[in-house]
Amino acid sequence: MFNPYGYEDVDFCIRAIKAGYKNYIDCNTWLYHGTDARHGERDPDKALENNFRGLTLLAWSVLNNPIRHKFTLFKMIMIDSLFDLLREPRHTLKRIKLRCSGFQKGIQLINEKRRKVSESRINQRREGDSARMSKDYIISRTEQ
Numbered sequence: 001m002f003n004p005y006g007y008e009d010v011d012f013c014i015r016a017i018k019a020g021y022k023n024y025i026d027c028n029t030w031l032y033h034g035t036d037a038r039h040g041e042r043d044p045d046k047a048l049e050n051n052f053r054g055l056t057l058l059a060w061s062v063l064n065n066p067i068r069h070k071f072t073l074f075k076m077i078m079i080d081s082l083f084d085l086l087r088e089p090r091h092t093l094k095r096i097k098l099r100c101s102g103f104q105k106g107i108q109l110i111n112e113k114r115r116k117v118s119e120s121r122i123n124q125r126r127e128g129d130s131a132r133m134s135k136d137y138i139i140s141r142t143e144q
Contacts, residue, residue, distance in 0.1 A: 007054040014061055049093060049102040052077070056106025071105055 013023050027060040056073055063069040077099045 007058050010058060011061060036086060045098055049098045051103030052099045053106040057101050060110050
């Protein structure tokens with residue numbers, strides 16, 4: 001879901017905590033990140049959009065309340081935009097659009113995932129109903 005990059009490590013830690021595991025930090029460990037060619041060639045606009053898509057997915061996994069999730073991201077978009085307005089006023093509108101686009105793409109991924117989960121549950125129920133019906137049929141045939 002976090003492809004092409006960003007937040008997969010945080011997502012992994014959150015899932016581990018939800019599953020009952022603990023996260024530990026080793027302060028003596030160093031990680032040198034960004035050594036391959038992809039990191040130097042990133043389009044800053046695409047990176048910003050992907051960043052907000054990742055934040056949308058991450059907030060959805062942490063905040064179970066959809067309204068709170070969307071409100072939190074809206075605040076992040078507005079706060080970042082205010083800082084942009086102070087730093088680079090001429091690029092602010094473009095960057096707001098990129099953030100909103102990333103947010104929308106994140107919401108689309110969430111809705112796709114929800115739909116797949118829902119379809120999977122419906123199929124499981126159907127399979128369970130079919131198994132019960134055939135079992136009931138076999139029992140009724142043997143009782144005759």
